[in-house]
Amino acid sequence: MEKFFLGADIGGTTVKLAVINSSGEIKKKWEIPTNTDNQGASIPEDISQAINETLDELHIDKDQLVGIGAGAPGFVDTDTGYIHEAVNIGWKNFDFGNILKSLTGLPVWVDNDANLAALGENWLGAGEGAENLIAVTLGTGVGGGIISNGQIINGANGTAAEIGHMTVVKEGGAPCNCGKTGCLETETSATGIVRKAKLALADFPSSSLKSSIDQQSLTSKEVFEAASNGDELAESVLEDVIDVLGLSIANLAIALNPEKIVVGGGVSQAGEQLLRPLRDSYQSYALARTAEATTFDLARLGNDAGVIGGAYLVKKNQ
């Protein structure tokens, strides 16, 4: 009897779901809206119902489903699946794992969504089964997932690998969503890049980005495009952004000695334009022997990384 794993990636607008077999083949991938009314109380029920419908449709018996691996953006107790807080979804002190388990009658494992994305990339994407890996997601925010000696690192209370909140500007840094200032996220996320470009306009008033900045429409993608066309504002901003990112990853690497650094998220669409200087920055700050062991790669699974990681969480815990 063929066995399947269910991956669920719960985000602020949609819950992504996938049924995956043990060789990593996706049987079905779909999404349902995230109902954040009533502090997201109906989400477990919505997921349970979506799973039942899909099992019927695929003619898969519930016995064939080994379990559910779910990711949520927030602080998760991975032993119990208890969510301390997931702001985007409205959960606070929510016993998600146990509720989903009793609704579905299936074993449930829960982890932070960025950790699951790292696991997914490591199973079927750019990680290629690395035992020591740092996954960095550069999107609206900056997320991270760390695999050390083959295990996802969760830490004492679920905040390990929250690399977006490393302090990189000691004084006068921009405010971060976490309540601190000067976090890596404020400097190197897509939002951070746009923020820095706006500030830099005072030094480069004739930049080609001026009209986008004036119209409040500037995106991080435009900053990369302008830099590749030789715009000095864009070049200066990206030099700064990539330097601090390389520094931060090099400091993490001292603790972890990773063989692989996987960079994903919207900003990573810049590809080699980002990776080339990032490798240089990393090498300039890392211990030479540490740097020798490391390769940088772009994430390959895009939005599927979370559900694939969820399925893998079940596979490895079954």
Ligand SMILES: [Zn+2]
């Ligand atoms: Zn922060």
